[in-house]
Amino acid sequence: MARRVTRTRKWAVTIVAWVIGILIFFPILWTILTSFKTEGEAVAMPPSLLFFDWTLENYREVQQRSNYFMHFLNSVTISLGSTAIGLVIAIPAAWAMAFQPTKRTKDLLMWMLSTKMMPAVGVLVPIYLIFRDTGLLDSRLGLTIILTLIDLPIIIWMLYTYFKEIPGEILEAARMDGATLVAEIVHVLTPMAIPGIASTLLLNVILAWNEAFWTLNLTAAQAAPLTAFIASYSSPEGLFYAKLSAASTMAIAPILILGWFSQKQLVRGLTFGAVK
Amino acid sequence: MGSITLRQVNKKFGEVAVIPSIDLEVEEGEFVVFVGPSGCGKSTLLRLIAGLEDVTSGAVLIDGKDATRLPPAKRKLSMVFQSYALYPHMSVRANIAFPLKMAGMPKAEIDAKVADAAETLNLTDYLDRKPRQLSGGQRQRVAIGRAIVRQPSAFLFDEPLSNLDASLRVQMRLEIAELHQQLGATMIYVTHDQVEAMTMADKIVVLNKGRVEQVGSPLELYRAPANLFVAGFIGSPRMNFIRGQAAAAYGAATIGVRPEHIQISTEGGIWQGTVGVTEHLGSDTFLHIHTEDLGTLTVRAGGYVDFGPGDTISLTPDPGRIHRFDSDGRAIR
Numbered sequence: 001m002a003r004r005v006t007r008t009r010k011w012a013v014t015i016v017a018w019v020i021g022i023l024i025f026f027p028i029l030w031t032i033l034t035s036f037k038t039e040g041e042a043v044a045m046p047p048s049l050l051f052f053d054w055t056l057e058n059y060r061e062v063q064q065r066s067n068y069f070m071h072f073l074n075s076v077t078i079s080l081g082s083t084a085i086g087l088v089i090a091i092p093a094a095w096a097m098a099f100q101p102t103k104r105t106k107d108l109l110m111w112m113l114s115t116k117m118m119p120a121v122g123v124l125v126p127i128y129l130i131f132r133d134t135g136l137l138d139s140r141l142g143l144t145i146i147l148t149l150i151d152l153p154i155i156i157w158m159l160y161t162y163f164k165e166i167p168g169e170i171l172e173a174a175r176m177d178g179a180t181l182v183a184e185i186v187h188v189l190t191p192m193a194i195p196g197i198a199s200t201l202l203l204n205v206i207l208a209w210n211e212a213f214w215t216l217n218l219t220a221a222q223a224a225p226l227t228a229f230i231a232s233y234s235s236p237e238g239l240f241y242a243k244l245s246a247a248s249t250m251a252i253a254p255i256l257i258l259g260w261f262s263q264k265q266l267v268r269g270l271t272f273g274a275v276k
Numbered sequence: 277m278g279s280i281t282l283r284q285v286n287k288k289f290g291e292v293a294v295i296p297s298i299d300l301e302v303e304e305g306e307f308v309v310f311v312g313p314s315g316c317g318k319s320t321l322l323r324l325i326a327g328l329e330d331v332t333s334g335a336v337l338i339d340g341k342d343a344t345r346l347p348p349a350k351r352k353l354s355m356v357f358q359s360y361a362l363y364p365h366m367s368v369r370a371n372i373a374f375p376l377k378m379a380g381m382p383k384a385e386i387d388a389k390v391a392d393a394a395e396t397l398n399l400t401d402y403l404d405r406k407p408r409q410l411s412g413g414q415r416q417r418v419a420i421g422r423a424i425v426r427q428p429s430a431f432l433f434d435e436p437l438s439n440l441d442a443s444l445r446v447q448m449r450l451e452i453a454e455l456h457q458q459l460g461a462t463m464i465y466v467t468h469d470q471v472e473a474m475t476m477a478d479k480i481v482v483l484n485k486g487r488v489e490q491v492g493s494p495l496e497l498y499r500a501p502a503n504l505f506v507a508g509f510i511g512s513p514r515m516n517f518i519r520g521q522a523a524a525a526y527g528a529a530t531i532g533v534r535p536e537h538i539q540i541s542t543e544g545g546i547w548q549g550t551v552g553v554t555e556h557l558g559s560d561t562f563l564h565i566h567t568e569d570l571g572t573l574t575v576r577a578g579g580y581v582d583f584g585p586g587d588t589i590s591l592t593p594d595p596g597r598i599h600r601f602d603s604d605g606r607a608i609r
């Protein structure tokens with residue numbers, strides 16, 4: 001009896017998981033499929049799932065109309081740049097908070113997180129004005145700075161939770177073994193924290209890659225990353241679903257591939273280390 | 277090399293004085309055990325000596341020199357942690373070599389010393405494994421290996437055996453004692469287990485609520501406990517304490533008699549009682565005896581006793597081994 005129940009339950013869980021998985025993946029799948037349709041087929045009712053005339057026309061046209069490579073480079077620069085700067089600031093910050101906590105450490109962490117609770121649009125105007133006056137509008141530097149700032153709380157939080165998992169006694173052992181602070185960080189802490197740092201890095205690259213509010217509002221042409229490239233195909237006047245889908249597919253392909261190869265790290269990152 | 281002196285060492289965490297004030301002398305080559313109930317400040321005291329915590333006031337002297345402000349790395353002390361605290365990403369070899377690497381020793385010399393230490397601790401076959409691939413006892417040995425390669429002024433152990441099972445604990449206890457004989461180095465060993473303290477120590481420091489209750493050799497503490505706390509803490513099974521009339525008869529507020537210092541007989545003793553639970557250990561029998569006005573007393577008898585639960589029994593304490601305490605709990609000598 002008990003055996004049967006657990007078997008049935010296992011099947012049920014598997015089926016539910018697949019259904020949810022497909023539901024979540026469906027929009028992406030649909031986008032990819034639509035990108036291979038003609039504009040007419042893209043809006044046809046009822047829609048055809050697989051049986052349509054597959055075409056690469058949309059990709060060709062998107063390539064011709066926009067400079068995909070420039071947007072791609074912008075996305076890479078901005079997401080990697082903001083992540084790298086973020087880590088350089090966040091690693092020492094998280095270290096200090098995890099290993100040398102004071103009475104106010106918890107408050108500080110909450111305060112940092114609270115900045116994420118404010119709607120971004122609330123500070124759009126001041127930031128826009130600052131950017132305009134400092135000449136940062138439509139520059140990769142400007143976007144890198146703003147993305148660093150908005151993702152810093154998340155990076156620090158993630159690293160903090162990872163560092164918290166490292167037993168303090170191991171660091172103390174290193175100190176007893178004659179390690180200087182630098183040696184302790186280089187030989188003991190960093191190697192032990194690498195999985196956590198890697199997850200944080202990956203997750204943040206993805207967040208920065210997909211960030212659309214600031215990248216759309218603070219760029220025009222020069223620094224526009226792939227999000228702006230997608231947006232340029234969503235116009236209210238015409239039938240551009242297929243081309244929009246092609247652009248989207250091209251924009252998310254690099255990050256999908258990255259995600260695929262780093263699944264394990266990502267899962268660990270997204271669950272904040274709860275899954276070992 | 278290896279004497280340690282504490283002068284009026286005081287440690288507060290916030291407002292709480294975990295260690296009010298301790299003066300202590302650890303001599304070169306001594307095996308000193310800090311023993312006391314959990315939470316009494318043993319680890320804190322050890323960490324103050326190690327430099328992992330800063331003293332609030334007072335001074336720590338190592339080899340006669342003031343080390344109060346020295347960071348742990350400069351104190352030339354080795355420590356074995358309760359959790360072993362091995363570097364999980366390093367092989368056993370790299371773990372043991374780490375202190376030597378930090379000291380900037382040449383590679384060839386490091387290899388020779390690591391091989392030596394591994395030999396001493398039976399770890400030669402495990403040098404290329406990671407700590408997680410080792411059993412508890414082996415991890416313990418690696419932690420000890422890491423401590424001995426460097427030839428420190430003194431070794432600090434913080435309850436190193438408490439994560440091992442009973443038989444391994446007895447074996448490791450012996451190995452650490454042998455290591456002490458072999459190296460002749462100063463060792464400070466923290467435990468809450470009075471058996472470990474009695475069997476290993478040259479000198480025991482009994483701690484209670486951050487205060488030193490008594491310092492002495494195991495037998496001194498056993499034979500002449502300075503107060504009720506030490507009397508009750510050292511010795512197993514615990515000393516019997518008797519208050520009231522029976523104590524007053526000896527001119528004391530409380531008298532203490534160890535279970536092994538009470539004779540039992542069918543009649544003629546000075547106290548009477550009824551046998552309750554009896555615990556047979558094979559070599560010994562512990563009898564719990566309910567008396568009318570003294571409460572329950574524990575008696576340690578030989579392996580073969582003719583008494584069982586419910587029997588009425590007569591007790592005679594060994595008159596030379598009755599400990600007398602005043603109303604403040606201090607021993608009357």
Ligand SMILES: Nc1ncnc2c1ncn2[C@@H]1O[C@H](COP(=O)(O)OP(=O)(O)O)[C@@H](O)[C@H]1O
Nearest residue numbers: 289290294312313314315316317318319320321
């Ligand atoms: N870092 C700390 N902050 C605050 N209190 C502490 C800290 N470390 C230890 N204590 C307190 O000091 C007391 C003694 O602790 P400890 O030295 O670990 O005891 P033991 O090792 O004898 O079990 C305990 O009450 C403990 O709660």
Ligand SMILES: [Mg+2]
Nearest residue numbers: 318319320435
């Ligand atoms: Mg402790």
